[in-house]
Amino acid sequence: MVLDNTILLGIRLISPELILICTGLFLLLLDILIKRKETVAFAGLIGIFLSIWVNLKLSSLGLSGNVFSGMFVFDRYGSFFKLIFYITAILTILISLRYLTIQKGGIGEYYALILFATAGMMFMASASDLIVLYLGLELMALSTYILTGILRGQIRSNEAAIKYFLLGAFSSAILLYGISLTYGLTGTTNINEIASSLQALNLLKSPMLFLGLIFFIVAFGFKIALVPFHMWAPDVYEGAPTSITAFMSVGPKAAGFAVFGRVFFEAFGSLHLEWSGILITLSILTMAIGSILAIQQTNLKRMLAYSSISHAGYAILGIISATPEGVSGMMNYLLIYTFMNIGAFAVLIMLNSEGVRGEELSDYEGLAKTHPLASFIMLIFMFSLTGIPPTAGFMAKFYLFMAAIKAGYMPIVIVAVIFSVVSAFFYLRVVMYMYMKEPKGEVALSTSGSLNLALIITAAVTLLIGIFPSVFLEIAKASVGGL
């Protein structure tokens, strides 16, 4: 009976993920039966909301803990990341509808794959075993490879997918290598047990362990696009359907940060001194390369790809500082980044219409004169990405940098602030184009109800967090308690 109960608890705790996967399977069926793709998307949204509801229910019941022999953990840390994934999935679906019609890519797998990827990310956030972590990661990665190439008729989409797939496979191999080295040394794949056996077996100075550690950094660094493991990002982000770029730049990235935190704090917490040194170097490189190359771009989608790289460089400060404030600062950062980045991509999508990509900087010339509201919303996102108060982006940076300073990483914060200033150049350039140039011609906006909804949500949240940040910070802070 005892056994039965724990299994039952386990199934209850993974039911949010199960709901997503079942909904995904159902969508595949629905797609054959129904012609209207909006209905499929709508069914997907219902599945997500059901999953959210169940998740909230579980939390309110006070359920938590390790299940399935310690492979899966239901805690507040994971739940906060799941919140980010849910938001990402919902917003992605909202911005996809019209875009896919224009791009002639409206196939039912699309929404199913988004749900699968989301479920994968949720498993990653809740994994307390390296094997589950790997499975979640692959579920997410495989889904996104396909999503990247889902516009089968477009060469750049295909090219992006194959690049992403090959390099992703490479990084998965490295991850597995890291896992096997760690397993070989400690005899376990359980994240908590790794930590204790490192102490018990006196392995803290083992070169093999460092090798494994570095492989983890490479593999996770690939997911969050840390320099020099970022090479795939600009090409893939540019080639993927814009809605999927929006998805990838926040969801899988946040999932990468979730496992980064979980593994490095829980399994390798005692080696903080060693790995933080590596991460500081990578962080500075990432901020520098991301910002400098973003300046070079005249294609907005590619610019946002590099910007997303540099943002990973800032967010990793939370891992480096490894304090509760630092981690909650990082989680906060990722949540805020989700809204402002998807929002910016949503504006890009709005400018995309039949035959017009709407991705070039020149497409934004004088937009404020022809479409003041759209320009204003873009202005909010650009200000926020730069980190100008009173937008959420300022708060995100403020709390993260503050935490890093308190943890004693003043020099790297100074570097981060300098690159924030550099980043103002390419974000505000968009604003400059919109407001200070004369329009070249009439730009048609392809608006739709769902896209407008996504824009309203993202813009409103970006402003509201900027004006009332404490509420959101409290959520993030409370979530770290679980770690």
Add this chain to the structure above:
Amino acid sequence: MLKYTLIPLLPLISFVINILFGRNAIKDKAHWIAVPAVLGSFVLSLSAFTDVLSGNTININFYNWIISGDFNVPIGLLIDPLTAVMLIVVTSISSLIFIYSIGYMHGDKGYYRFFAYLSLFVFSMLTLVMANNFLVLYFGWEAVGLCSYFLIGFWFEKKSAVNAGKKAFIVNRFGDFGFGLGVILIFLTFGSLEYAKVFPQAGSVVGQTINILGYDINTITLICLLLFCGAVGKSAQMPLHVWLPDAMEGPTPVSALIHAATMVTAGVFMVARCNPLFTLSSTAMTTVALVGGTTAIFAASIGLVQNDIKRIIAYSTVSQLGYMFLALGMGAYTAGIFHLYTHAYFKALLFLGSGSVIHTLHDEMNIQKMGGLKKYMPITYWTFLIASLSISGIPGLSGFFSKDEILWRVYAGGGMGKFLWALATIAAFMTAFYSFRLIYLAFHGKFRGTHEQEHHLHESPSIMTVPLMLLAVGAVAAGWVGIPHILAPHSDRIGEFLAPVLGHPKGEGTHAEEWFVMGLSTVIGLAGILTAYAMYGKKTDLPQKIGSAFQPIYKLLYNKYYVDELYDKTIVRPVLNASQKVFLGFLDGKIIEGTVNGIPALIGAFGERLRKIQTGMISHYGLVMAAGALIIIWIVIF
């Protein structure tokens, strides 16, 4: 609570709606949104005022904007007697000027933009006066500056307007830099930015010093002087007064609202607000008084000989602001705020009146080319006359009460009081003189403009004249709330109202002295008017004779003491030359162009190299990854 929050929020909503939908949807109906919004604020301000009158002080912290360890910034508002007075001044004058603008700006192609910016300004100004901590104050402070910049350069096709906007912005940077440092120093010293925490602690910091480059400087004095830097910039005091006359390039309603009645008084308000700090530093107080006193007479003397109708009034504003600072510096905070309040009405009236004149003359601003307007525009004339009598200190009108209060408090204030009083009294003579020189030249005599212009002379429409008449009521009666006790005991209501915040002025004097000061200021005012009449009221060649007899002085005044030229030679030119050398000579002009086009050469060249790595070849990407991993392994393990 919602009631108080709505006071600044209504104009903000008006701004958002107008700026978003103005161009395409609202167009020339922008005032249907802006005017009700600001009238709503006015009504709510009246209600807030009565709440304060019945003895309440409203101090609400809505929420904490930032909490990070010991750094805590709440967002909140404070309505105490001082704020209540400011609320009435700002919202009542804004309402009238908004209505006036419907007529004045009619047909302008930036109509909606005008009301949008003006609404934003009102929001910012209300935030500034309703702040309950220094950060919100700072926000409002910078926001009003930004709006002022937008509105001075409102007609951006005009190069002079754009330059004036830039000048205002840059000159204010100097002051605001100090102000920002002051706010930071307050936080470092007191560990908080909230008024309610800083001011009670002020006494405990007395005598504390801060070491800067080896000198021990009194902390309170340093804070006050830094804050005062901001006030000098914003309120156009010497030596940062140069931007205000140029700011007259903006539309006249803007000059009336921002550059006369409200924004420029923010410095006065701020110093009064920080009176618990200023009172503790005699050095800072003396500085405030000296700057105020000299500015009062200096600006008034320039006003004597100017010919541009708006610039005369602008110098008059600088001079009157000088009076206010003089009062503050002598510890007579209530007198300063009282003058701020009465000045707002008669100065707004003067500007709107001049706007009415300019409107009918199709942008003619030279008073030498006016004359005889009295019979064409009677309402403008009479209201203008009332404002001029008020500013000249004719007994019974607003200006008399507040100016007399200042003169008396300065006289009785001890220390340099007598000397500064003498300066202020001479300035009062000049004030009366230039005000009536303007009246005689513009409204009396014969019209000296072209026949074309004469043909079109007419009174402004009632949408413009009604606000003039209402402001005239203010210019007459606003001062009746502060009647000195020697005229009627217990009638200094505003003094008593403000006393809980601003305290009672120090300084003693006999009744005889008080009568003397009052009598002398009245006589001086009348003398100024009579002198103006003698020179300009009748047809004489006296002005020319005097002008040529005192040629050097005349030229000095006419050229505004060459301050602009001095700054141009010592600051603007060298900076411009240096930056031109750096940017054009050293970095090559293409960079500026390149920046605009998006590729700054320096980072560009570096980035170009980096970009080459991004070949698009999967094998290269894999190689970079592997190499990266190997380098890390090599560094860590070996």
